[in-house]
Amino acid sequence: MVNEFKISRRSFGAGLAALGIAPLVPRLARAATYPDKNITYVVAAGVGGGSDILARTVARVIEDKKLLPVTMIVENRPGGSGAIGYNYLNSHEGDASYLGGVGVSFFTTPLLGKMRYNYKSFTPLGALARSPYILVVNSGSDIKSLDDLKSASSLRVGSVGAVADEALLSHLLNKEMGTQIRVVPYDGGGEVIGAVLGGHLDLMWGNPNEMLEQVRAGKMRPLAVSAPERIKELPEVPTFPELGYDINHTQLRAIVMPAGVPAEAVAYWEGVLKSVAESDEWREAYLDRFNEIPLYLDSASLAKEMEATSSRYEAMMKELGLLK
Amino acid sequence: MLETWGLLLNGIAAASSPTILIAVAFGAVVGLFIGALPGLGPTAGVAILLPLVIGFDGTAAVAALGGVYYGSQYGGGVTAILLGIPGDSAATMTVIDGYALAKRGEAGAALGISIAASFIGGLVGLILLTTFATTIASAAIAFGPVEMTAVMVFALSLVSVLGGKDPIKGLLGLCLGLWLGTVGLDPIVGIPRFDLGSAHLFDGIEFSILAVGLFGLAEMYNTHLGEAEGENQIRFRMRDLLPQPRKIIRCWRELGTGSVIGFIVGVLPGAGATAATMITYAVAKRMAKDPERFGNGAYEGVAAPEAANNAASYGSMIPMFALGIPGSGTTAVLLGGLLMIGLQPGPMLFQTQPDFVWTIFGSFYIGNLALVAITILLTPLLASCAFVKPGYLFPAVIAIVAFGIYSINYSMFDVMLAMAFGVIGYVMMKLGYPPVPLILGLILGPILERGIRRTLVGTNGDPSVFFQSPIAVVLFLASAVMLFWPLIRKQIRNQRARPATN
Amino acid sequence: MLRVRTLDLAVSAMLFLLGFYIIASGIGFGVIDSGTPGAGFFPVIVGAGIVLFSGINCLKVLRQNAMLSEIIGTTEIMRVVLTSIALIAFCGLASPLGMLVSGFGLMVTIAIIFGARTPDMIGRAALAAAVMSGVLYLIFVKFLAVALP
Numbered sequence: 001m002v003n004e005f006k007i008s009r010r011s012f013g014a015g016l017a018a019l020g021i022a023p024l025v026p027r028l029a030r031a032a033t034y035p036d037k038n039i040t041y042v043v044a045a046g047v048g049g050g051s052d053i054l055a056r057t058v059a060r061v062i063e064d065k066k067l068l069p070v071t072m073i074v075e076n077r078p079g080g081s082g083a084i085g086y087n088y089l090n091s092h093e094g095d096a097s098y099l100g101g102v103g104v105s106f107f108t109t110p111l112l113g114k115m116r117y118n119y120k121s122f123t124p125l126g127a128l129a130r131s132p133y134i135l136v137v138n139s140g141s142d143i144k145s146l147d148d149l150k151s152a153s154s155l156r157v158g159s160v161g162a163v164a165d166e167a168l169l170s171h172l173l174n175k176e177m178g179t180q181i182r183v184v185p186y187d188g189g190g191e192v193i194g195a196v197l198g199g200h201l202d203l204m205w206g207n208p209n210e211m212l213e214q215v216r217a218g219k220m221r222p223l224a225v226s227a228p229e230r231i232k233e234l235p236e237v238p239t240f241p242e243l244g245y246d247i248n249h250t251q252l253r254a255i256v257m258p259a260g261v262p263a264e265a266v267a268y269w270e271g272v273l274k275s276v277a278e279s280d281e282w283r284e285a286y287l288d289r290f291n292e293i294p295l296y297l298d299s300a301s302l303a304k305e306m307e308a309t310s311s312r313y314e315a316m317m318k319e320l321g322l323l324k
Numbered sequence: 325m326l327e328t329w330g331l332l333l334n335g336i337a338a339a340s341s342p343t344i345l346i347a348v349a350f351g352a353v354v355g356l357f358i359g360a361l362p363g364l365g366p367t368a369g370v371a372i373l374l375p376l377v378i379g380f381d382g383t384a385a386v387a388a389l390g391g392v393y394y395g396s397q398y399g400g401g402v403t404a405i406l407l408g409i410p411g412d413s414a415a416t417m418t419v420i421d422g423y424a425l426a427k428r429g430e431a432g433a434a435l436g437i438s439i440a441a442s443f444i445g446g447l448v449g450l451i452l453l454t455t456f457a458t459t460i461a462s463a464a465i466a467f468g469p470v471e472m473t474a475v476m477v478f479a480l481s482l483v484s485v486l487g488g489k490d491p492i493k494g495l496l497g498l499c500l501g502l503w504l505g506t507v508g509l510d511p512i513v514g515i516p517r518f519d520l521g522s523a524h525l526f527d528g529i530e531f532s533i534l535a536v537g538l539f540g541l542a543e544m545y546n547t548h549l550g551e552a553e554g555e556n557q558i559r560f561r562m563r564d565l566l567p568q569p570r571k572i573i574r575c576w577r578e579l580g581t582g583s584v585i586g587f588i589v590g591v592l593p594g595a596g597a598t599a600a601t602m603i604t605y606a607v608a609k610r611m612a613k614d615p616e617r618f619g620n621g622a623y624e625g626v627a628a629p630e631a632a633n634n635a636a637s638y639g640s641m642i643p644m645f646a647l648g649i650p651g652s653g654t655t656a657v658l659l660g661g662l663l664m665i666g667l668q669p670g671p672m673l674f675q676t677q678p679d680f681v682w683t684i685f686g687s688f689y690i691g692n693l694a695l696v697a698i699t700i701l702l703t704p705l706l707a708s709c710a711f712v713k714p715g716y717l718f719p720a721v722i723a724i725v726a727f728g729i730y731s732i733n734y735s736m737f738d739v740m741l742a743m744a745f746g747v748i749g750y751v752m753m754k755l756g757y758p759p760v761p762l763i764l765g766l767i768l769g770p771i772l773e774r775g776i777r778r779t780l781v782g783t784n785g786d787p788s789v790f791f792q793s794p795i796a797v798v799l800f801l802a803s804a805v806m807l808f809w810p811l812i813r814k815q816i817r818n819q820r821a822r823p824a825t826n
Numbered sequence: 827m828l829r830v831r832t833l834d835l836a837v838s839a840m841l842f843l844l845g846f847y848i849i850a851s852g853i854g855f856g857v858i859d860s861g862t863p864g865a866g867f868f869p870v871i872v873g874a875g876i877v878l879f880s881g882i883n884c885l886k887v888l889r890q891n892a893m894l895s896e897i898i899g900t901t902e903i904m905r906v907v908l909t910s911i912a913l914i915a916f917c918g919l920a921s922p923l924g925m926l927v928s929g930f931g932l933m934v935t936i937a938i939i940f941g942a943r944t945p946d947m948i949g950r951a952a953l954a955a956a957v958m959s960g961v962l963y964l965i966f967v968k969f970l971a972v973a974l975p
Contacts, residue, residue, distance in 0.1 A: 047371035048660020056375070056664065075973070076371075079733040081509055083523030112509070112516060115523065156782040162514025184469075184781050185512050187594065187774070188656060190649035194593050197647065200468030200782075213648055213670025289666075321859075322514055361965075372970055492883050496841065499875035503848055506872070510855070510865040517855060517865060518848075545906045715941045719933035719951065720958045722909070726916060727929065727962050731972045736917040743913040750906055754898060755834045773868045785861035 034096060034265055039072045042100040044085025046078040050207075051101045054253055054286070058128065061281045067272045081109045090117040092258045096265035099125065102254040107310045108163045111317055119310050123261050126273035127254040127297035127305070129287055132227035133169055133205040134237065136220040138196050143203075146177075146224050146243060155181045157203040158192035166192075166205040168316045169226055169249055176245040196220065207251070208233065208291035226250065233291055250293070252309070254302055270298050332454050332689075335682030339690055343384050344683065347377070348691045351388035355395020356695065360403045362536050362721075363728035363742075365412025366396040366637070366654045374661050382665045383680055387687035389661050393654055394446055394688065397597075397634045398695050401438040405626070406431060406709045407721055409540030413531045414597035414633035416763060417605045419539050421618065421625025428621050431707040436567020437623050438630045439699045441579055445631030446692045448583035449590070449638030453645075454685050458674070461646035464591045469782065470789055473775030474799035475592060476768050479599065481803035482606040483768075485615065486760045493757045501765020504529055505773070512777045524737045531598065531766060533738050536725055537745025538752075538759050544718055545750040567703055575627035578608045586632025590639025594774070596652055597636035598767050601629035610806075638688075645681060647671050828903060830896040834887050841880035848873030908939045925974040930959045 043055045052074075059072040077085035082105030092098040100122075110118040137143045143152060159166035162185045170183045184201060186192045189210055195201040197219060206214075208231055214220040215234065222237045227250050230239055240247035255273060257265065276282050277296035287294055297305060317323045339348070351373065358369035369392040377385040400415030405422035418438065425434035452460065467475070486494075507518045508528030519525040582604045589600035608628035609618045618625045640651035641658075648670035650656035662669045667677065674681055709717070729738050752759060783789050790796055805812070852869030859865070912935045919928040937951030966972045 046367075046657065047374050048657035048664070053660060053663060074375075077734060079735065080523035080526040083526060084733065084735065087523070109523070109526070112514070154784070162510065162512055182781060182784065184778050185514075186778070187511065188650065190643065190651070190656065190659075191593055193649045194465050194643060194647065195468055198465030198468055200470075213668060213672065217671040219671055320513070492879050492886065496876065496879040496883060499872050499879060500841075502872045503869065503876065506869050513856075513859060513865050515855060515865050517869065518851065541909075545902070545909065715937055715947070715951070716954055718940050719936040719955060722913075722936050723929050723933050723955075723958060723962060726913065726932065727925070727966050727972075727974075730925070730974075731966060731970060734973065736920060739913065739917050743910055747906060747910055751833065751837060754830060755837060769868075769872075777863050777867070780862040 034262070034268055035068065035070050037097040038070045039068065040098050041072055041074045042085055042089045042098060043074060043076045044078070044082040044089075044100065044103065044105065045076065047076055051103045052076060053290075054128075055101055057282075057286045058255070058276060061276050061279060061285060062272065064281055065275065065279055067275055081105050083109050083115060086110075086117055086122075087115070089256075089258055090121050094260040095258060096261040099255055099257045099269070102252065102256055102306070104163075104165055104251070104313075106256075107306075107313045108317070111310075111314055111323060112163070119306050121259050122256040123259055123266060124299050124302035124306055125255045125257055125266060125269040126277075126299060127252045127295055127302050128273060128277045128282070129253040129292040130227075130250040130295050131207045131209075131253065131290070131292045132225050132231065132250045133165065134208060134211050134225050134231070134234070135169075135173075135203060135205055135223045136196070136211055136215070137203055137223060138199060139218055139221045140199075141202065141221065143223070144221070146238075146245075149173075149179050149181070149203075149223075150177060152202075153180075155179065155202045156184050156200075157181050157205070158195055158201045159183050159185045159205075160187070160189050160192060161185055163313070163317060163320075163322065165249065165251060167320075168312065169205050169247065171316055171319060172247045172249065173245075176240075176247055212291060227293065229293070231291065249312070252295075252297075252302075252305060253292070254297070254306070266299050274298075328455055331678065331682045332685060335684075335686030336689055337686070338679070338683040339387065339686035343381070344387050344687055345690070347380060347384035347388040348391045348687050349694055351377075351391025352395040352691050352695050353391075353698065355392035355397075356399040356402075356698065357395075358392065359396025359399025359415075360411045361399075361728045362403055362407075362409045362411055362540060362725045363532050363732055365400065365414070365532060366393045367657055368732060369393070369396045370654055370657045370661070374657065374664070378661070378664050382667055383683050385665050386658070386662065386667075386680075386684050387691075389658055390684060390688055391691045393658070394634060394637055394691060395695055397446075397637055398439065398442045398699055400633070401442065401626075401630050402435065402699075402706055405434045405438060406706060407540065407717075408543040409721070409725065410532065410535045413535055414601055414636070415629075416531075416535045416539070416598065417601040417629035417760075418626055419535075420605075420760065421620075421622045423539075423543070424619070424621035425623070425626065426707075426710045429710075430621070431710040432566045432703060433568045433571050433623070434626055435699075435703045435707055436569075437572050437575060437626045439567065439696060439703070440572040441575070441582065441627045441630035442634045442699075443692060443696045444579045445583040445586055445634035446638065446688075448580075448631075449587045449635035450685070450688055450692070452587055452635075453638045453641060453688075457642050457646045460591055461642050464593065464643060465647070466795065467592050469775045469778035470793045471795045471799070472592065472594065472771060473779060473790065474793075474796035474803075475589075475595070476772035476775060478799045478803045478806070479603050479606075479768055480764075480772070481806040482603060482610065483761070483764050484807065485609050486606055486758070486764065489758075490756055493755070494761045497752070497757050497759070498761035498765045501762035501767075502769035503765075504534070504762075505766045505769035511770070511774050512781060522737070524735065528770070529741070529766070530732060530738065531763075532732070533729055533742045534745050534766060535763060536729065537742040538749035538763070540721070540725060541742065541746025542749025542753055542759075544714075544722070545746065546753050547714055566707075567700060571623050572627075575624050577611070578604075578624040578628040579631050581607055581611070582628040582631030583635040586635035587639040589632070590636030591642050591651065593643070593651070594771055596767075597633045597640070599771065600632045600636040600639075602764055602767060604628045604632035610809075644669065645673060648673060828898045830898060831887060833898070835884065838880045838884040838887065841876055842884065845873045845876030845878075845880060848876065905939055909936060912936060912939070921975040926959050926963055929962060930955050933958055 041055045043052050045051050055074045077088050089100040157170045167183045192204050196204045225239045228241045358364050370389050373392050377388045400411035401418045403411030404415040404418040405426050408423035410416040422434045509526050585604045586600040589595050605628050609615045640655050643649050643651035644655045650659050659669050726739050729742050848869050852866035855866035856864035857866045916928050916932040933955035934952050
């Protein structure tokens with residue numbers, strides 16, 4: 001039984017094909033035209049995390065809609081805070097059969113260490129969605145609205161790691177509202193939720209997907225959203241911009257290729273990603289499921305976004321004293 | 325309570341459907357196997373199987389993943405006992421007495437105790453999980469950074485018994501372990517520490533790599549070839565290949581405490597099964613009338629940690645089922661699995677998906693029974709490994725170790741790291757440095773450092789909060805008692821002795 | 827041939843220096859960071875512990891010179907050194923030769939290090955290594971789908 005199945009943590013597409021679930025993708029005989037080789041989607045994190053789920057969902061939608069004449073294989077290369085995976089992707093310079101997802105560590109790890117790569121070493125392809133952050137408190141907390149933050153003293157907010165979106169947002173919050181909230185870094189999102197539930201932290205930032213269940217169960221109270229538009233499932237929760245605070249930071253679900261890939265490959269993938277972003281399958285399997293905001297960015301606009309995001313992190317890390 | 329048992333019986337009945345039975349058996353066998361491979365533990369096992377099982381229907385998929393989780397806890401002990409290499413990090417403490425027993429020719433008995441302990445620990449953990457999950461979850465969230473600091477102080481005070489003959493070398497080893505625990509990106513401010521200028525060490529030193537080098541490779545270097553072969557031929561007896569129930573029953577006390585303590589530590593945020601085995605081993609040694617036997621092949625020294633790591637694996641599922649948050653690295657991957665399958669984990673899971681939850685719990689009971697049957701049948705075959713000549717065994721084992729470690733992160737750097745720890749372990753063994761304090765430092769140190777620094781970041785440097793939490797104060801007092809226990813015991817003895825002499 | 831006492835002394839001295847290195851690095855990381863313990867707080871304490879205990883151990887070894895006159899045989903040292911070299915070679919050769927071929931070489935080498943000297947024994951070890959390579963291929967490539975170099 002064991003040998004019959006091709007078990008694979010790295011090759012989801014191949015695994016499904018071996019199971020006979022996915023229809024076999026017809027190989028086109030035009031060997032010269034791109035893409036003629038299987039595409040490897042490198043995930044710079046372990047199985048089961050956010051970026052892994054994103055990669056596997058993209059691969060599934062592409063396969064279901066038959067957008068590629070070849071197979072897409074998801075390969076996890078965790079370790080080194082993303083450095084292992086992105087180094088690996090970067091080492092395939094000029095090879096358009098490799099692509100990878102963009103996470104927070106994509107920007108921050110090269111800023112910290114002497115990496116052989118930074119965000120400029122990759123070719124942006126496009127973005128498929130973005131995810132805002134919701135600021136929440138324990139539902140037993142005295143803080144009922146954003147204004148209560150100003151009067152409260154000695155507040156603690158959780159963050160997943162020292163250099164992370166939660167830390168970035170909290171620094172923006174302190175700057176915008178004049179609060180003195182202290183950031184306490186934890187190792188995982190679950191630990192932060194547990195600490196808020198147990199009263200060891202006063203505030204936390206979370207993606208809608210993490211927070212909605214806690215809010216629905218009455219355990220957490222949402223205060224505000226870090227995007228210009230409100231979240232569909234929480235229509236009564238205001239956004240920071242509409243309250244007059246310039247806190248607008250979302251996590252982009254973007255895809256890049258190694259440097260030096262041909263322009264045709266970029267154009268090809270812009271087409272594929274656009275069809276993914278606009279498909280019903282993508283809406284159902286990802287956007288609605290994880291309550292993310294629909295979005296499509298092409299290569300040029302993603303390049304601009306990446307530059308802006310990196311400089312935001314760089315500014316925060318300078319303020320934290322991590323960079324000179 | 326009655327209602328719970330009714331739900332559970334329904335769950336067991338639902339889990340007895342052929343699809344789920346096959347999924348459970350499949351997961352359990354794969355888990356057993358991955359757990360036995362050095363370097364690969366339950367987290368890797370669940371991650372490896374995840375992409376495959378999402379093709380199953382939701383409940384069967386999670387049942388199979390659960391099987392991998394507890395199956396690997398059974399498997400880890402097998403490698404630890406037979407080869408002296410921890411199959412996964414939670415089996416490290418099992419090496420100490422289990423391998424000593426195997427070297428003495430009692431591999432079968434040691435395996436038998438490990439299987440029984442795994443089953444009993446698993447059963448206790450499961451019963452607690454099924455009956456009190458919600459209550460325990462709300463108690464567990466009371467443990468924040470302050471309380472975790474106190475737990476770690478208490479754990480370190482307990483483990484002072486694990487030092488070995490030379491206390492100075494024990495302390496030196498502990499400090500080295502604590503130092504190795506600081507390698508990687510700083511958890512609070514994010515700067516790299518002792519990374520040797522390489523991103524490979526950003527996430528710290530993978531514990532299983534250190535354990536494989538320090539125990540497995542070092543032990544191989546230290547084997548006296550001629551002697552070992554002669555000894556083996558004399559000691560080979562059929563009886564030694566079989567589990568021995570009488571010896572299992574003799575360990576009832578360690579089985580009980582191991583299960584309960586293992587479960588509690590498993591529930592605590594960020595502690596984990598490996599820390600649980602260390603604490604239970606120390607408690608077992610403390611309670612023993614003749615602690616000297618520990619480390620030289622005590623049956624209790626296998627029973628306590630093996631019961632603990634299995635109980636801890638269910639403990640770490642409590643936050644997942646009751647609160648929708650992962651309680652360990654493995655449950656984090658499991659949660660990712662729930663999401664991929666299309667289930668929304670959260671605090672309402674018991675209410676919104678009762679059929680799912682109780683069927684999964686039912687499958688855990690079935691899976692544990694199946695694992696006992698499988699492992700008992702395999703015991704004689706496995707135990708005979710201990711009698712293979714080193715000339716044949718070592719090349720194969722070193723190759724499996726190298727491949728296994730490589731597969732954790734696809735990294736040759738990790739293989740080199742294991743090699744380096746093998747040499748370090750060999751030197752330590754020759755000089756009489758006990759390896760246990762070092763691994764304790766590496767496991768407990770980071771939790772302690774995070775606890776202290778998170779607390780103080782939260783209070784802006786004011787340490788008084790450590791004495792405002794009742795849980796913490798009790799634990800600090802208990803630590804003081806533990807540290808001064810030898811003195812206290814002496815006093816009590818003197819008091820008792822005095823009237824007699826007068 | 828190496829006296830255990832010499833090794834003990836050398837290791838303690840190295841640890842003593844390591845301790846100072848850890849303290850110095852710790853100070854570099856920042857012991858106190860805006861009023862709370864910084865990244866260097868723990869390393870400084872731990873480094874001080876290493877300096878203290880390795881210092882004590884050094885003195886102890888120097889005083890009781892008769893105690894540890896045990897000797898480690900040259901064969902055993904060679905075994906450790908050769909096995910380590912074999913593992914380094916394995917890592918280095920894994921990408922040009924492929925991990926399975928390199929692993930086969932590793933197994934034969936280790937069999938020789940651990941006692942296979944006659945051509946007959948080496949032959950048997952090579953056979954065992956070939957079988958094991960097949961097993962490793964099945965486990966890691968077929969079953970776990972690890973991308974081996």
